[in-house]
Amino acid sequence: MNATPLWLQIDETHDPALQSWVASANDPATDFPIQNLPFGRFREPRDGDWRIGVAIGDQVLDLRRARLIDSADMNRLMRLAPEPRHALRLALSRGLREGSASQAAWTEALVPMSQVELGLPCQVGDYTDFYIGIHHATRVGRLFRPDNPLLPNYKWVPIGYHGRASSLIPSGQDFRRPNGQSMPPGATEPRFGPCQRLDHELELGVLIGRPNVMGEPIPIERAEEHVFGLTLFNDWSARDVQAWEYQPLGPFLSKNFASTLSPWVVTLEALAPFRQPFTRPEGDPAPLPYLDSAQQRASGAIDIGLEVHLQTAAMAERGQAPARIARSNFASAAYWTIAQLVAHHTVGGCNLQPGDLFGTGTLSGPGEGEGGSMLELTEGGKRALELPGGETRTFLQDGDTVILKARCERAGARAIGFGDCRSTVLPAPGLAPAAV
Amino acid sequence: MNATPLWLQIDETHDPALQSWVASANDPATDFPIQNLPFGRFREPRDGDWRIGVAIGDQVLDLRRARLIDSADMNRLMRLAPEPRHALRLALSRGLREGSASQAAWTEALVPMSQVELGLPCQVGDYTDFYIGIHHATRVGRLFRPDNPLLPNYKWVPIGYHGRASSLIPSGQDFRRPNGQSMPPGATEPRFGPCQRLDHELELGVLIGRPNVMGEPIPIERAEEHVFGLTLFNDWSARDVQAWEYQPLGPFLSKNFASTLSPWVVTLEALAPFRQPFTRPEGDPAPLPYLDSAQQRASGAIDIGLEVHLQTAAMAERGQAPARIARSNFASAAYWTIAQLVAHHTVGGCNLQPGDLFGTGTLSGPGEGEGGSMLELTEGGKRALELPGGETRTFLQDGDTVILKARCERAGARAIGFGDCRSTVLPAPGLAPAAV
Incomplete structure (x- = not known):
């Protein structure tokens, strides 16, 4: 190689x-x-x-x-x-x-x-969501565990979990706010009803091309050979449901009601001019050998500018354009490379198939205005976001449209983009009649 | 209704x-x-x-x-x-x-x-694993959190998470022990290598028949209409990998290297004579209305006897039959009914599709010899299990075959069974050469 x-x-x-x-x-x-x-x-x-x-x-x-x-x-x-x-x-x-x-x-x-x-760019067999945005993991971890935001495994294991493939929707399709259980602070019994802390997550989607045989891990040196390309990905999240349900086996209904994928798959070939060395902050542990290679140290990162735009129903009615509420960059947000995700996912023998989707996890930057979710932008709902026209938001309201965008721009290269990844929040369905 | x-x-x-x-x-x-x-x-x-x-x-x-x-x-x-x-x-x-x-x-x-x-009985689109075995959840919880084995959400939320569909295998197909990361007690860096605490899990599989439309929850009164039937299901688990990776998003590589499904789907119709009332222990909270119905209180439980058998390579060589190492019963092991799982899974709008699989979670009884996993039978590896012929086991060795069995027997009805759910553990693949 x-x-x-x-x-x-x-x-x-x-x-x-x-x-x-x-x-x-x-x-x-x-x-x-x-x-x-x-x-x-x-x-x-x-x-x-x-x-x-x-x-x-x-x-x-x-x-x-x-x-x-x-x-x-x-x-x-x-x-x-x-x-x-x-x-x-x-x-x-x-x-x-x-x-x-x-x-x-x-x-x-x-x-x-x-x-x-x-439509969706392909039939997605299995979908895995990773958690490689270290600034997101740190900020969210701080909300749950102020003294201990990053767990001890974070810098060793590319943390990920399996997601729901059936409820993936293409950009332009809307979805209903989920009903669900949550445990309000101080309550002794859970409440049931429409999610009150609905959020977006700014992610990239990685679509697998070439498969591997079950029981035969993909070595990191060949990992990118199995990647077809990238899309934008919005992993809608019901934060109040998530906080109550996620222990001990991880998020479930808080994530599986809808996830929006952009329709155009930007290939690794098209992204070649935007590659850059992948490095870890000084003092961090070196990746284990199965997660390390000379090639990915040289060019494992990809410089992709990312943006989140929000348009409320009132803004749309006034003909007001969506407002940008966050920006970040894949290269500086990600603690792990795509090649590391492929190598890790298969190291125990799991087989990948063409059309399998990896979400990267929320790709937030470290600074102000760089949070890839409302949870981060509003510090867990404590600080409302001001929108042009005078509205404010902590979490998403019915009628809100979230649009993710991505673009690669670099001296000496023609700029390319990903197109939009957009969905609108519809009201929750009426509650089923009480059981008798 | x-x-x-x-x-x-x-x-x-x-x-x-x-x-x-x-x-x-x-x-x-x-x-x-x-x-x-x-x-x-x-x-x-x-x-x-x-x-x-x-x-x-x-x-x-x-x-x-x-x-x-x-x-x-x-x-x-x-x-x-x-x-x-x-x-x-x-x-x-x-x-x-x-x-x-x-x-x-x-x-x-x-x-x-x-x-x-x-073969596998159908094409499985999405696979969800639940955690409804309360004796399993309690015993395993005690190993991780001695003072607090059952988390506060357990009796309110049918805990579940998404699993990997691509690595489902039919009974009779073997699989390789996974390699992976784990953090040995007292170590400061993870080790990488073949799993050292490989385990089985005695579960039932629930196969979905009729779909629902995304955004339209299935009310519990109609939930069983969407269930085609049941199989046996062995959710192989790498306990050492699991302990290190599962915080904060749940099990991932510890579960996705292989899961074995029995080939014959026993329909709800065939199970009709074995239904019984579903009740909760006195003092437990009543299920929320969306998880409660008169019909499931009357007949939500199913009396299915369950067994785990183990045959080591040495036993097979001697022509010695597999030894039964555990038995339990679905009706007494499960804290939630199948109807509750369907209603919960869809309450936020998630769409189910024909062929989707739910694992129940490990169905252990409360007593001695009723643990549905080696983790329980050996108290986390502290007490070796003695096998006929003089061998002992804490966790599974290469060459071990695990066979799950299920049978419904009741006065006035013809007994029916599920057939075997069987796989053998093959040695881990050689480690990839170190990166350069």
Whole structure:
């Protein structure tokens, strides 16, 4: 493993001077220039089946109509080996470039993004949520355990737990506030009703491509070979339910009512220009050997700027744009790398499958305005957040829309983005009639 | 909901006098008399595709060859409404009875069970593990928190967490001991290597049939309508890994390397004669209204006898039968009913899908020899278990085979069983070379 792996190589597809014959892809503000080429699933109105597309400017290229693939099965595409994946990216880049001979044929394969429904990017078999945001873990830990915010295992074990795959929803789909049990401070019996401390969590999603066989761990040197790409991910959380239910086996109903995934998978190849060395703060223990490699020390981190925007129902009614309430960066927020997550998840023999999803955990920065959840931004609900127009929030209200955004910007590279990850909170369903 | 639901009705299919033209089904010792009729998936050697079968004595009835269904998709069969499910059971019972006109045609649809491979009974989308065995929770809690074994939420919340679906294996498939991190007592750095406290867990699996829509909770009065049936379930656990990793988000690698499911799903209909009232110990809080109903108070519990057997490699070599190391009963072990699990899981809006699996959690009795795990039987490894032939065990060794069994026996009813749930522990894989 001395040669640079394909997904870390900077090649002609990353050339910042490249322009596309799809004019909107050349807009400096687009998330989807020709250097990005993220994969997703879409369908047109009255069209039942999902199809595989690539985002280019404000258009979607239908990969089957462009005769690049002959399947609509994203999970099958995700298991491609690095070489054919790289070849597909190269074909897409060359075909979409200004002056390409494919322009006439591929123009027929374009659909305006505004006219399609975007779904979950793939069928997610198993979903795991990690907890790699050390500033989030520290701030939240301080709320629960002021003297002992980070538990002793945090710097040794990439903490994670299994999540619920059935309630993953694509960006743009809304969800109902959950009902549930909580134990109010000082009470002797739990209350039941709509969640009173509903929160978002700013995360990235990691989608697995190539599988491993059960009982055969993936060594860290080969871990990224199993990663297809990244999305945005909002792990909605019912904090009052969570505080009451989570001992001793972890969060359950507080997390499984809905989680929103953005539709476009930004590949590791597209992220190659934004890699940087991964280091630990001085004095921290070195990772155990199965979590350490020269390659990830050299380029394990990815510089991805992250933002959270909030738009209340009143703001929407006034035509007021969503307000940015937080920003942070993946590289400085994460205590563990993606390769470490893959190596750790499989070290006991667990098998990963194409389409499996890892959430990173909330990616907060250390400073003011860098909390990836309301819990952090409002210090557990003690300090209300002021919004433009005079409203305030501690936790989320019905009608609130949360939008996550991500963008990679770096000198010498064309900026790329992830598109939006957005859902609106709907009122809780009425309570079931009391039992008789 | 005043009428008795179909799956609780005792009808002609439960008549203990019924005999089958499949002679082995009339053996008093069989788990699969004509009163049982559990569903599973099987394939013959060199036959790639799974087919749906019903166990009858030592035979499997191929449902498609018997022209009872036209699909091999178990998850589709599981979503049947109560009426067609009941009709299918009646057709099976009548066709397999002594003197049935179907005998000639259906004889062609029988395959000896010894000649087929039995798979997972369905495709499991999401798997949730509960913790409803109160004697297990108390004993294990005492090992971790001697003064405070049961946490304050235990009698209010059916504690559960999400598990890993990809590493579910069918009975008869073996698995490798996991490698992992643990923190030995008194150490300042974790060790990495093969698990040293490998354990089994005696559980039942609950398989979901009918789905619910996300955001629409299932009221407890209708909860059992969404349950297809029960299996045996062994939730293998790496106790040393678990103790080090589980704070604050719950078990992860300690549980996701393998979990064994028995192949035959015993339906709620077959279990109707073994229902009994569900009561809570005097002085315990009443369940919240969403977890309470008259019907479950009257018949929420199911009388299922449970056993754990262990056979070491040396015992197998000597031809010595597995030794029973524990027994208990579902009705007395469980603090929550299946209906309560369904109602709780969906109360926040989480959607269940056909084929979803709930593990009950370890179903231990309160007494000596009633622990459903080695952790309990050996008091955390402090007191070795003596096996016939002179061997002893604290935790499981390589080559050990654990077999779970379940059987319902009651005056006035024909006894039915679940078949075996069995796997053998294989040695851990070699450690990956150290990183450079």
